[in-house]
Amino acid sequence: MHRESTASVIARQLRTAIMERALQPGAQLSETALSAQFGVSRGPLREAMQRLVQEGLLRSEPNRGLFVIELDEADIRDVYVARAAIEGAAATMIARARVPAALRELRAACDAMSDSLQLGDPAALSDADFRFHDVLVQCSGSRRLARMHQTLIVETRMCLTALEGTYQQPLELVEEHNQIVDAIESGDVKLTIKRVEQHMDEALRRLIHAEDDDPGYV
Known part of the structure; x- marks a missing residue:
């Protein structure tokens, strides 16, 4: 039986948080806070966040970090x-x-x-x-x-x-x-x-x- 990876689970939880506005449009993501919230190390968290960058739900700003996208x-x-x-x-x-x-x-x-x-x-x-x-x-x-x-x-x-x-x-x-x-x-x-x-x-x-x-x- 295929077991969902930790990064996949976190990515799904992040999508839900964005969808339900627990993470507001324009909000900056904190690795420290999210790592504690999900009870995971930063490795799978970073992998999950990069997936959402690729999907277009997060944007990366050089020297600033990752932010939830805003829609006009x-x-x-x-x-x-x-x-x-x-x-x-x-x-x-x-x-x-x-x-x-x-x-x-x-x-x-x-x-x-x-x-x-x-x-x-x-x-x-x-x-x-x-x-x-x-x-x-x-x-x-x-x-x-x-x-x-x-x-x-x-x-x-x-x-x-x-x-x-x-x-x-x-x-x-x-x-x-x-x-x-x-x-x-x-x-x-x-x-x-x-x-x-x-x-x-x-x-x-x-x-x-x-x-x-x-x-x-x-």
Whole structure:
């Protein structure tokens, strides 16, 4: 059985800290503090931090150290362009493969969003939303798409707090995801890509132009 390395565990914990803003945008990382927090030596910690530098979640400043990246509007637009490409490719692979298990997982992810909506739980709906997109890429079977998507999802979480993003019509949000799955199930690749791109365009529009600070959706 493959055992996750210490550096991989720390890298995952750092991503989560950045995503949940325990490490704020622009914050400088302290090796001493993080080493004590994680209970590890500096070797694996440095390896983990370098992974995040390569992923673009940390930036290195000569003679100063490592800092959490900060996202402006141009960065946010770029994140969604990249997500449309990756998730469009993943959806296309699923549509062409027509694997029933993948469709069941996607339908289940949509159902989880519907359940959260029925309960009136915005936080649960947001989590279910992110889960859908993770399932979409994982079901493609592409490890490289999944690896790239992992970083983009962290940046998306950062986007939702960098700007005051919210979605005022959650019912439409759920329907958008169902329409993506409908297109995948039909095997129509052009329609599938169109639906993914439309969803990303709408998500970006809502994120950038929203005025309230309720939980955002992706």
